[in-house]
Amino acid sequence: MAAPTNNPKSGGWRTILFRHETILLLVLVLEWFYFNSVGPRFGSLDNTYDILRHSVEIGLLALVMTPIILTGGIDLSVGSLLGLCAILFGKLWRDAGLSPAMAGIWTLGIGALAGGLNATLITWLRLPPLIITLGTYSLFRGLAEAITHGADTFTNFPASFLFLGQERWLGIPAQAPIFVAVAVAVWLLVHRTTFGRSFRAIGFAPKGARYAGIPVERRIALVYVLAGIVAALAAIIYTARLGQAKADAGTGYELFAITAVVLGGTSIFGGVGSVHGTLLGVAAIAVLNNGLVHARQPREVAGMLTGALLLLALSGSVVPKMLTTLWSRRQTPPASIQPTEAA
Amino acid sequence: MVSTANSTSQYSTNRSCMKKFLALLIVAGLAAVTGCSKSSESSPGGSKKLTVALLPKSKGNAYFISCRKGADKAAKELGIDLIFDGPTDPDPAKQNEIVDNWITLGVDAIAAACENKEGISTALRKARAKGVKVITYDADALPDAREFFVNQATPQGIGYALMDETARLCGNEGEFAVITGSLTAANQIEWRKYVEERRAAQYPNMKLVAVRPCDDLKDKAQSEATALLSAYPNLKLILSTTSLGVPGAAEAVKQAGKTGQVKVIGLGLPSENRRYVKEGVTDSVILWKTEDLGYLTVYAADALARGTLKPGAKSIKAGSLGEFEIQGDNIMLGKPFVFNKDNIDQFDF
Numbered sequence A: 001m002a003a004p005t006n007n008p009k010s011g012g013w014r015t016i017l018f019r020h021e022t023i024l025l026l027v028l029v030l031e032w033f034y035f036n037s038v039g040p041r042f043g044s045l046d047n048t049y050d051i052l053r054h055s056v057e058i059g060l061l062a063l064v065m066t067p068i069i070l071t072g073g074i075d076l077s078v079g080s081l082l083g084l085c086a087i088l089f090g091k092l093w094r095d096a097g098l099s100p101a102m103a104g105i106w107t108l109g110i111g112a113l114a115g116g117l118n119a120t121l122i123t124w125l126r127l128p129p130l131i132i133t134l135g136t137y138s139l140f141r142g143l144a145e146a147i148t149h150g151a152d153t154f155t156n157f158p159a160s161f162l163f164l165g166q167e168r169w170l171g172i173p174a175q176a177p178i179f180v181a182v183a184v185a186v187w188l189l190v191h192r193t194t195f196g197r198s199f200r201a202i203g204f205a206p207k208g209a210r211y212a213g214i215p216v217e218r219r220i221a222l223v224y225v226l227a228g229i230v231a232a233l234a235a236i237i238y239t240a241r242l243g244q245a246k247a248d249a250g251t252g253y254e255l256f257a258i259t260a261v262v263l264g265g266t267s268i269f270g271g272v273g274s275v276h277g278t279l280l281g282v283a284a285i286a287v288l289n290n291g292l293v294h295a296r297q298p299r300e301v302a303g304m305l306t307g308a309l310l311l312l313a314l315s316g317s318v319v320p321k322m323l324t325t326l327w328s329r330r331q332t333p334p335a336s337i338q339p340t341e342a343a
Numbered sequence B: 001m002v003s004t005a006n007s008t009s010q011y012s013t014n015r016s017c018m019k020k021f022l023a024l025l026i027v028a029g030l031a032a033v034t035g036c037s038k039s040s041e042s043s044p045g046g047s048k049k050l051t052v053a054l055l056p057k058s059k060g061n062a063y064f065i066s067c068r069k070g071a072d073k074a075a076k077e078l079g080i081d082l083i084f085d086g087p088t089d090p091d092p093a094k095q096n097e098i099v100d101n102w103i104t105l106g107v108d109a110i111a112a113a114c115e116n117k118e119g120i121s122t123a124l125r126k127a128r129a130k131g132v133k134v135i136t137y138d139a140d141a142l143p144d145a146r147e148f149f150v151n152q153a154t155p156q157g158i159g160y161a162l163m164d165e166t167a168r169l170c171g172n173e174g175e176f177a178v179i180t181g182s183l184t185a186a187n188q189i190e191w192r193k194y195v196e197e198r199r200a201a202q203y204p205n206m207k208l209v210a211v212r213p214c215d216d217l218k219d220k221a222q223s224e225a226t227a228l229l230s231a232y233p234n235l236k237l238i239l240s241t242t243s244l245g246v247p248g249a250a251e252a253v254k255q256a257g258k259t260g261q262v263k264v265i266g267l268g269l270p271s272e273n274r275r276y277v278k279e280g281v282t283d284s285v286i287l288w289k290t291e292d293l294g295y296l297t298v299y300a301a302d303a304l305a306r307g308t309l310k311p312g313a314k315s316i317k318a319g320s321l322g323e324f325e326i327q328g329d330n331i332m333l334g335k336p337f338v339f340n341k342d343n344i345d346q347f348d349f
Helices: A012-018 A020-038 A045-070 A078-094 A100-125 A129-148 A159-166 A176-192 A194-204 A206-211 A216-242 A253-263 A275-294 A300-331 B005-042 B062-078 B094-105 B117-129 B155-170 B186-202 B218-231 B245-255 B270-279 B290-306
Strands: B051-055 B081-084 B109-112 B133-137 B148-151 B174-180 B206-213 B235-240 B263-267 B282-287 B315-318 B322-327 B330-332 B337-340
Touching: A020 A275, A020 A300, A045 A078, A045 A176, A045 A194, A045 A216, A045 A253, A045 A275, A045 B094, A078 A100, A078 A129, A078 A216, A078 A253, A100 A129, A100 A216, A159 A216, A159 B117, A176 A194, A176 A216, A176 A275, A194 A206, A194 A216, A206 A216, A253 A275, A253 A300, A275 A300, A275 B094, B051 B062, B051 B094, B051 B290, B062 B081, B062 B290, B094 B109, B094 B117, B109 B117, B109 B290, B117 B133, B133 B290, B148 B290, B155 B174, B155 B186, B155 B206, B155 B235, B155 B263, B155 B282, B174 B186, B174 B218, B174 B245, B186 B206, B206 B218, B218 B235, B218 B245, B235 B245, B245 B263, B245 B270, B245 B282, B270 B282, B270 B337, B290 B315
Parallel strands: B051 B081, B051 B109, B109 B133, B133 B148, B148 B330, B174 B206, B174 B235, B235 B263, B263 B282
Antiparallel strands: B282 B337, B315 B322, B322 B330
């Protein structure tokens, strides 16, 4: 865990309790209990699967957004890229006559290319990722609209393909295993490899990372290409879930993903954060959105509460940290080596 | 991981502490799951209130807010629960998500105005498979995804109403021009076809002199109307078959100083045209009563959920509005409504 409190060793339970992820987990559990008490069907397995099904696409985007933000970057183009990949997938299947599987593979390749475009521009031009991806945000959506003239939609996909988005496999939503696989892969990449450590190093101090011999450009390129591939994957799952690919697919998803990442405790300045935090962030927002329906509250409350939750969680993790620091100053703990990683 | 013996032990207590904490949470969570599944079994009782869920294309749209008014009234009369919810942001997947949520929530009937015809049909089919009754209103889904569509107006009804109003205002003779959204838009072509059919059959002394496209832009409609005014000095009326064309043409007539001399009518929202109607530039705007649409939709959804409305029915009774005809699987709202100076203030959409 990379939470940079000045003295993380002061009292084991206290650091754990005040850790951002723990607070978020508590919030999630509270949400769950509350909605379960007001909505009789909220806690049902069906509903849990619904929540999972509806959060897979944004969850995937949030997962790959985490390493990007860890490096101090951002990718505003993932939502637009989802839209572009969705309609290209539709085109490859319907107009080029490919099977959904082949079209899917090509779409992943296109996603990688689009991510590569972001990566190339960011590392070659050395412009802030915010500006580059703001450009590709418009570019990808514009391409999607131009290709379909804003009106063409792709439907009537074969049932075998729709299975991926709408049916259950071994009792669980068919897209869930894919999501879990990507989550595990990204978690391992960020928390168990030198890549992950270099992302944080770059986020903390890009120059320092370079002096330390980290190939900064290549590492940065990696996270954007990864985001492109996973955005394409999200596009395929989205298309399968709706049974329709249209140029407006994924509108605004980049902001949902960023919200989940930041809510999960990743610093927007880079260097600090975790993948499990992001997962909790995605879950907290998804449960809130779904639970409000079961509490029969109007949908617009969800936006308000998501904002409040974000602000609360952020300040909630800062205040205890300050307290912990104060506490440890009084106790003057023994100097020791901080554990580098903890799940 | 290299560390001293001291820190290793601290690290492991750190970890085991967290494990205990997590274990506690999981246990609490499991307890809640089992607790809840018991309570949900016992809840569905005998005399349960029906719940109808009404899905607009978007929640903030004045058109649907006005539909809701009628729907609320119907729900009150019927003594049922009405849920009105829809997307607030332009995410096309939101309608599906809402329908999915309603399925788990266990509503009895869903009435949807569909933004994405094919997209939402997957969710509506799922609802039907789970025993939820589904109807559509305002904008239809695929036919197999719903049982009835509450059809607010047929192209024939719209075309005839527009032509009747045109003829009435012109005294059954003279020249008129049409402003259309685009020359290729299918719905506009169909409406014009019925305008022409009605004209040929009933008003042979009326003459359609020009059809101009305005690309659904108000300022383009205004410049087209200005051109029409100078090109056809005997023009008596401009008819717009697209909603933004009506205020556009009205502005042109007003600026040309021909208020009253050249009349303006068309298909549009009362709110967009109120000003011109009150100034006497626009004579009437034609649309359907959106409140009645919401009202009828809720009555139909209720009847379907109770089993009193079955496929093949020829008519349906909707409270104070009386009987409505059913053609096939289309419940017809009836003739379009004419908004004019006398009644336009009663409508706020």
